[in-house]
Amino acid sequence: KNQVEQSPQSLIILEGKNCTLQCNYTVSPFSNLRWYKQDTGRGPVSLTIMTFSENTKSNGRYTATLDADTKQSSLHITASQLSDSASYICVVSDRGSTLGRLYFGRGTQLTVWP
């Protein structure tokens, strides 16, 4: 069964600190993995995309890693800001369907305190 599991479920950090969010998946055949940021009451917005051959990709203070062998990904946030408070969703796309099927994790709810 294709699944995406994220941890931790929620996380509270102080402004300026770093944090790392985890994503494990069983989706096969794998196409790509995206991290989305979803602010409360809004739609998800894509942060990074990683394909099978990519190990690391950065977008400003966000750095995503992918280990396709162990089917694990992480999202590292550096020097957190209050505006980073949101839900971070790991989304894995399969390669085997015309739908380009997307599998969503439940998200990690990040709260940044001043």
Add this chain to the structure above:
Amino acid sequence: EADIYQTPRYLVIGTGKKITLECSQTMGHDKMYWYQQDPGMELHLIHYSYGVNSTEKGDLSSESTVSRIRTEHFPLTLESARPSHTSQYLCASSEPAGAGGTEAFFGQGTRLTVV
């Protein structure tokens, strides 16, 4: 910023009312989707469309219906709303799957409350 729009953003209605949630995109995408999301939970696919006159049910059973008469428009209708329909509804569209795979662009969502 993605050009996909949902209206209304918030809706509070009484039980038994008929409602239509609107979704429009200006990117010319053939594929469009409706997801349902409860607080703190993952997105569940309830409807999708490959193009005009194409609609399919998703993984999560839903009493809602959809139509796709025009490429840019994918409305969702509830004939008789119930409190169990209270949730956030997210519309998305996607570009064709290529080397980079499929990316979905999401609307802002409609927060529906049925009282």
